[in-house]
Amino acid sequence: MFLQRATWPEVESYLERSTGIVVPIGSTEQHGPTGLIGTDAICPETIAAGMAEAGILVGPTLSIGMAQHHLGFPGSITLRPSTLMALVGDVVTSLSVHGFTHFYFLNGHGGNIATVNAAFAEIWAQASLAQRSSDLRMKMGNWFAGQRVRALARELYGDADGSHATPSEIALTWHAYPDLARDEALDPVRPPDGPIRDAADYRKHFPDGRIGSEPHRAKPEHGKRFYEAGLADALEDYRRFAGADSR
Template sequence: MSFEDVSEALARGCSTVVIPCGAVEQHGPHLPLCMDADHADALAERIARSLDDALIAPTIKVGCSAHHLAFPGTISLRPETFEGICLDYCTSLARHGFRRILLFSGHIGNFPVFQQMLPQLRQAMPAGVEVVAFTDSTGWIGAWRRAVAGAGGDPDHVGGHADIAETSLMMVIRPESVRPDRFEAGYLGTLSEEQLRDMWANGIKSVTHNGIIGDPHGSSVAIGERCFDAIADLLVNAFRK
């Protein structure tokens, strides 16, 4: 869009803007580093269309991925850097007249940072501007499990990272990037609170040697389409509330 296109959209009452966020981080030996950013790009279009009259800001492609830095190619922002970028996005968009700013992430690792920054983002906005961020990781993983089961896959292969859900999603979004000959199982089962604390403090290699939480075996386009629909619906319903 040109600036005139945006101006015309605002003039006709389009006051909602979606800010997709992603990550550039390892996703096992079988998926590309861009997985989360690509997922966010695809979800943003579905969300904006479902909300009727909303625009999409450029995706913030790099997120907070310090726990993946043991794997080459991962790029991570400090939480304060990520917060600063989100703040600058929001203040710029609010200045132009957007009144509802919706943040979401294709990388679940950004959710805790959203939770921490949200009060500051809201405080920095002028009167009448609402900032919303989706942070329900339990709801997200649950939606994936139900979607995988509904498409005939094994919900126990859902772990949340480079698993059957994410691999199937990339078969839909960027199929040429998926390497089935490199499929490996990673950590299987639910991470305990202690394991989660260890992962955040010492990196994902403390719980999985290959960077996978879950198992990509059994991935398919049908599962990917079901997972995509499930998360898009989850986000749209949350933002409508």
């Protein structure tokens, strides 16, 4: 069930059986010469679609995130930390008005983690400072960090998965959009690895946008396996989070 495709009476009926919702969150940033700019939003959105088929309400994807270090590459868009915190806070607060209590943010971008967790802390701090109890439960789940997904990435790519523009995430986008699969030679085959700083430093040290990854290893058939692994990981994590104390 998708929030954007439901009517308000349907959402009201859903709340009678569950107060949990999944919110996909990602980023709009370069993913090397062969990866889609929307990769980090497409991946959690694709997995969340499977969660919707399982009867879980899925909210609209928050597709712009923390990507300042990618601004050296055309097409990348970033939010400031304060903007992303405000966005997450407004989404949670708006939905809590209607009775939602369990918010599972299914994330596709490592750069979002610190800021989104800070947004959760801010929401709870507001309740504490107002001397009131909060029944809100919030969690970020990273699709790329699930046990099954990590095992599959090791099986298929070993250390060639790297840390940005990875074959695992690119394969999943090809599962979602097979007509956008690309097969291009990359030079060097294995780009450098290292820390991420500002946009100018990133472009200097990682000139084609990849970090330690060999995305040419991705195959469309791998994408289906990553979808199945990511969905199993996400359903297990969400149900553990929401099932015990959500109506």
